[in-house]
Amino acid sequence: MATVFVKLTFLLIVFELTTASANDCNLSNKKFKKMVKKYKQKCLNRGFTSSLGCASSSAPKLKKKGKKKCSAIERKLESCNYKCKEPTVPDAYILRATCDNVMTTYIDGAEQQPTSGNNLNWGAEKIFQISGSFKTIAIYCEDQGGPEGILASVEEEGGEVILVTDSSWRCGSEEQQGWTESEFQEGGEVWKTAGEIGKHGMVPWGVIGKISGEAKWIWEETKSPNSYCRFTRQ
Ligand SMILES: [Ca+2]
Numbered sequence: 001m002a003t004v005f006v007k008l009t010f011l012l013i014v015f016e017l018t019t020a021s022a023n024d025c026n027l028s029n030k031k032f033k034k035m036v037k038k039y040k041q042k043c044l045n046r047g048f049t050s051s052l053g054c055a056s057s058s059a060p061k062l063k064k065k066g067k068k069k070c071s072a073i074e075r076k077l078e079s080c081n082y083k084c085k086e087p088t089v090p091d092a093y094i095l096r097a098t099c100d101n102v103m104t105t106y107i108d109g110a111e112q113q114p115t116s117g118n119n120l121n122w123g124a125e126k127i128f129q130i131s132g133s134f135k136t137i138a139i140y141c142e143d144q145g146g147p148e149g150i151l152a153s154v155e156e157e158g159g160e161v162i163l164v165t166d167s168s169w170r171c172g173s174e175e176q177q178g179w180t181e182s183e184f185q186e187g188g189e190v191w192k193t194a195g196e197i198g199k200h201g202m203v204p205w206g207v208i209g210k211i212s213g214e215a216k217w218i219w220e221e222t223k224s225p226n227s228y229c230r231f232t233r234q
Contacts, residue, residue, distance in 0.1 A: 025080035032080055039077060043070035045091070052077065054084035057091035057132075090156050095128040096211045097152035097165075099141035106138040106180035107131065117209075125209025130154070135182035138230040140175070141219075147204060148219050149197050150229055153212035164215035169194040169231045173224035182232055194218040194229055 027035065044056040048070045062070065095112075097105060100122040105112045107130050117126035130137075141150050153164045172179070172190040197217040201207050205217070220227040 025076075027076070027080055032077075032082075035073060035077060036082065039070070039073050042066070043073060050074070050084070052082065052084060090132040092132050093130050093134070093154050093156060093162065095130050095137065095152060095154050096125045096209060097128070097139060097150070098122050098125050098208050098211065099139065099150040100146070100148050100205065101144040102142045103150070104140045106136075106140075107134050108136050109138075109178075109181040111180075122205070123208065125211055127209075134233070136180070136184075136230055136232045138180040138228070141227050141229075143225045143227070148223070148225070148227065149205070149217035150219065150227060151200055151205075151208060151211055151215050151217050153215045155212070161212045161214065163231065163233075164212050165194070165218045165229070165231075166214075166216040167193050167196050167218075169218055169229050171195070171218065171220035171227055171229040173220045173222055173226055173228070175226070175228060179228055179230065184230075186230070192221050195221040 025032075043062070043066075044050060044054055046057070046066065047061045048056055048067065050056055051071075052074060095105070095107075097103065098117070101120070103119045103122075103126065105114075105119075105126070105128060107128075112128050112130070114126035114128055117124045119126060137152070137154070139150050139152065141148070151165055153161050155161045170186045170191045171194040172186075172192070174190050176184075176190060178184045195218060197219060200211055200213055200215045200217070202217065218227075218229060220229065
């Protein structure tokens with residue numbers, strides 16, 4: 001008898017999940033809000049591909065069971081005419097960068113290793129996966145003769161560029177204590193507006209990988225062999 005009861009309950013739950021379609025919203029306002037929160041936290045922020053057109057993060061991915069739960073939540077929300085209002089903040093960005101000649105990259109004070117590209121080779125773009133909540137990108141470049149420059153862009157997973165190297169960056173010729181940290185104050189005589197050398201694509205470098213075409217080659221203005229450049233988000 002107990003087994004039959006469990007089976008019936010299970011069938012009822014399955015029936016409810018699969019038939020919750022349009023015009024079938026029976027959630028109280030409180031429960032609806034709770035479900036929206038769950039949808040954002042457990043589904044969209046975990047890379048669930050929304051069929052309601054909501055933006056979702058890239059990683060980590062959900063397993064089969066999780067996807068099934070999210071689909072059920074989504075159907076329920078759809079039946080309640082739920083519309084995505086704001087895109088969720090991406091979990092990660094892609095930083096593409098290079099410099100002539102040797103590059104060291106920091107995000108919020110921590111040195112980063114590229115997932116692709118070689119820090120010693122200016123001809124190859126270096127690719128970094130960086131946190132969606134990053135504040136400060138800091139790039140140190142050592143010039144070893146000939147022309148010098150730093151070139152970089154940051155994009156969302158979908159390829160939309162959110163920032164490039166240009167005169168919005170600040171550069172100096174001295175390594176100052178804490179210069180890679182987001183709290184660092186770019187004051188005094190050392191930190192100046194980055195000097196723009198020219199647009200991505202210019203000679204002698206040409207086009208480097210998939211760095212944005214809007215990016216400019218920059219350097220600290222006195223043309224010292226050492227350039228420390230940084231950008232902080234508001
Ligand atoms: Ca050089």
